[in-house]
Amino acid sequence: MDAPDTDSRHEVAGDRTPLLRIRGLGVRFQDFEAIRPLDLDVLNGEFLTVLGPSGSGKTTLLRTIAGFQQPTAGRIEFDGRDIADVPINRRPFNTVFQDYALFPHLTVRENVAFGLRVRGIARATRDARVEDALGIVELEDLGDRYPAQLSGGQQQRTALARAMICEPRLILLDEPLAALDATLRRQMQKFLKVVQRRSGITFVFVTHDQSEAITVSDRICVMRSGSIEQIGTPRDLYYRPRSRFVAAFFGASNILEPCRIESTGEDTTMVSTPFGTIRVDGPPPRVREGLALAVRPEALVPAAGDACNRIECEVVSVSFVGSETITELEHSRTRHVLTMKTRSDPSTRQPVVGSRLEVGFDAAACALVKGARE
Amino acid sequence: MTDKRMTGHVPGTIVLWAICILFILVPLASFLAYGFLPVIDNAIVYEPTLDNFVNIFSNSSYRTTFLRTMLLAFEVSVFNFVLGYATAYFIWRRPPAWRNALVIALAIPLLMSYIIKIYAMRGVLGTNGLLNSALLAFGVVDEPVSALLFNLTAVRITLSVVLLPFMVLPICVALERIAPQVLQAAADLGASEIQTFRWVILPLSLPGAIVGAMFTFVLASGDFLAPELVGGIEGFTFGRLVFSQFGLAFNWPLGAALSVLLMVVALAVISVARRLSNPRWQS
Ligand SMILES: Nc1ncnc2c1ncn2[C@@H]1O[C@H](COP(=O)(O)OP(=O)(O)OP(=O)(O)O)[C@@H](O)[C@H]1O
Ligand SMILES: [Mg+2]
Numbered sequence: 001m002d003a004p005d006t007d008s009r010h011e012v013a014g015d016r017t018p019l020l021r022i023r024g025l026g027v028r029f030q031d032f033e034a035i036r037p038l039d040l041d042v043l044n045g046e047f048l049t050v051l052g053p054s055g056s057g058k059t060t061l062l063r064t065i066a067g068f069q070q071p072t073a074g075r076i077e078f079d080g081r082d083i084a085d086v087p088i089n090r091r092p093f094n095t096v097f098q099d100y101a102l103f104p105h106l107t108v109r110e111n112v113a114f115g116l117r118v119r120g121i122a123r124a125t126r127d128a129r130v131e132d133a134l135g136i137v138e139l140e141d142l143g144d145r146y147p148a149q150l151s152g153g154q155q156q157r158t159a160l161a162r163a164m165i166c167e168p169r170l171i172l173l174d175e176p177l178a179a180l181d182a183t184l185r186r187q188m189q190k191f192l193k194v195v196q197r198r199s200g201i202t203f204v205f206v207t208h209d210q211s212e213a214i215t216v217s218d219r220i221c222v223m224r225s226g227s228i229e230q231i232g233t234p235r236d237l238y239y240r241p242r243s244r245f246v247a248a249f250f251g252a253s254n255i256l257e258p259c260r261i262e263s264t265g266e267d268t269t270m271v272s273t274p275f276g277t278i279r280v281d282g283p284p285p286r287v288r289e290g291l292a293l294a295v296r297p298e299a300l301v302p303a304a305g306d307a308c309n310r311i312e313c314e315v316v317s318v319s320f321v322g323s324e325t326i327t328e329l330e331h332s333r334t335r336h337v338l339t340m341k342t343r344s345d346p347s348t349r350q351p352v353v354g355s356r357l358e359v360g361f362d363a364a365a366c367a368l369v370k371g372a373r374e
Numbered sequence: 375m376t377d378k379r380m381t382g383h384v385p386g387t388i389v390l391w392a393i394c395i396l397f398i399l400v401p402l403a404s405f406l407a408y409g410f411l412p413v414i415d416n417a418i419v420y421e422p423t424l425d426n427f428v429n430i431f432s433n434s435s436y437r438t439t440f441l442r443t444m445l446l447a448f449e450v451s452v453f454n455f456v457l458g459y460a461t462a463y464f465i466w467r468r469p470p471a472w473r474n475a476l477v478i479a480l481a482i483p484l485l486m487s488y489i490i491k492i493y494a495m496r497g498v499l500g501t502n503g504l505l506n507s508a509l510l511a512f513g514v515v516d517e518p519v520s521a522l523l524f525n526l527t528a529v530r531i532t533l534s535v536v537l538l539p540f541m542v543l544p545i546c547v548a549l550e551r552i553a554p555q556v557l558q559a560a561a562d563l564g565a566s567e568i569q570t571f572r573w574v575i576l577p578l579s580l581p582g583a584i585v586g587a588m589f590t591f592v593l594a595s596g597d598f599l600a601p602e603l604v605g606g607i608e609g610f611t612f613g614r615l616v617f618s619q620f621g622l623a624f625n626w627p628l629g630a631a632l633s634v635l636l637m638v639v640a641l642a643v644i645s646v647a648r649r650l651s652n653p654r655w656q657s
């Protein structure tokens with residue numbers, strides 16, 4: 001009860017203590033439960049990403065931590081103290097809003113200085129710290145511009161500098177990169193990560209983009225309809241998803257279902273699937289019912305005589321998408337569909353549509369997950 | 375952008391300009407042109423001079439009336455600036471349903487006849503009026519105060535009440551345009567309510583308040599009906615002076631010259647307000 005996700009937490013946690021301890025937190029709008037009572041620890045100094053599809057309650061969770069939203073159940077402890085009665089302006093957290101919410105009537109410099117100004121910090125100190133902060137986000141030259149005269153990325157960096165200058169213990173970011181184009185977005189992802197490492201400030205970052213989450217996070221918390229589906233490191237979620245939902249979210253799009261456990265060994269499990277019996281490596285599953293098997297498309301290899309799991313298929317379609325080639329396959333006997341993603345290689349022949357192809361995958365490359373019916 | 379819009383609808387633009395010139399500028403200009411014609415032996419002489427303006431500026435009673443009117447308009451603007459801002463702020467802080475109802479309630483008087491509103495104010499301010507009854511009921515005075523009507527204070531009160539919507543509505547619009555996230559950001563950065571008001575809400579809504587003050591000043595400085603009906607002898611304003619030249623003295627050229635003066639003041643106020651209400655950050 002106290003540790004909702006012990007096994008994935010200790011991987012990163014080490015000796016780190018929770019900065020935020022969220023217990024039984026629920027948010028209800030009239031009769032709609034936006035957040036079902038959940039437990040979550042945010043560790044000191046980590047980059048935690050809250051990932052989930054639209055409407056899963058990410059923003060609501062963040063707003064509740066910031067104090068803009070009153071929880072209808074549970075509590076949030078900061079450094080061991082319940083913060084229910086601490087008003088927004090007294091919480092040592094700062095938010096980077098999705099649409100930046102810069103003050104339109106203040107210049108970049110004045111925007112960044114705002115948090116220091118309200119604390120009554122002397123002008124000279126303030127100016128020096130503002131210049132420092134502008135330096136970190138590389139906006140020294142634009143200090144006298146107004147927000148309306150900035151590009152999206154520059155506004156975003158201003159918002160980040162404005163939040164960081166207050167030296168908060170926690171920065172909450174709600175999809176801050178959503179409005180940026182792909183190149184700038186990647187640039188900003190790296191940048192956020194660097195800034196977070198250097199400053200040591202804890203980041204809670206909301207996104208619905210799994211590749212972004214993988215790039216920036218120490219840990220990812222996957223949300224689904226107001227509940228936490230799984231928490232863990234990016235590698236955890238990528239290779240060891242615990243539900244069909246998480247598997248699909250992280251691109252393990254081949255779901256072999258229904259599954260039945262045939263036998264379990266110490267480190268291997270034999271599973272019967274519509275594609276035949278498959279060997280799965282890893283610790284045996286905790287439950288034996290309602291399972292599915294998730295296999296990443298890039299784990300499949302064509303004509304792999306030595307792979308321990310082999311499936312006889314027919315090639316349905318082949319599409320060349322640059323560095324990769326995506327092949328749609330159909331199981332010869334049951335007509336179930338599989339997707340295979342291989343590295344494009346000019347020296348090898350592409351599979352021919354309609355031909356038979358034996359594909360194989362490693363016992364370590366698949367994961368037993370909770371199926372659709374839970 | 376602007377170029378495209380203009381070249382995109384050349385015929386439409388021409389028609390619009392033609393309508394403006396034909397129905398607004400031409401009548402106005404031909405009327406104001408009277409101001410440059412002298413009157414000799416009660417007859418207008420069609421030889422343009424500046425005689426009327428020279429007369430106005432050398433006449434001390436005209437000057438006093440002019441200054442009194444400007445001061446009156448200024449007082450009403452300042453008073454309404456404060457009252458209007460407080461009212462708009464109050465309305466803005468209500469829940470949305472209330473807010474809309476209050477804004478509509480405030481806009482309804484704008485649809486009513488001006489003269490009816492002034493008569494209503496006359497009723498309020500009279501010896502048997504609402505204000506006196508209230509003062510009597512609360513024991514502030516022992517007998518009805520007649521000093522509330524037919525003087526400059528009556529004009530001040532009447533203009534303030536009647537022109538209040540022109541102040542409140544632009545401020546409401548400006549407040550309404552402040553994004554809620556911006557206020558949340560202020561709180562998030564540690565600002566107290568007072569700091570948020572002082573550094574965020576006030577500067578963001580000030581352009582609206584300046585527009586309101588401009589409306590109030592221009593309308594108050596040119597008004598003649600309110601001073602005429604509640605001002606008595608003391609409340610003689612520039613607007614009444616203009617009116618008297620047209621309606622009583624039948625000296626149209628002098629009336630027109632006085633109007634030109636009023637219009638110059640109005641245009642000056644509008645251009646200053648335009649600059650103040652379009653700060654650099656609103657690009
Ligand atoms: N003020 C509100 N009143 C009623 N329902 C709300 C309110 N705010 C959010 N919700 C509902 O709560 C659910 C979660 O909303 P939330 O904004 O947290 O989603 P999200 O995960 O941030 O989604 P997105 O990725 O689209 O931003 C949604 O179904 C939404 O409709
Ligand atoms: Mg959201």
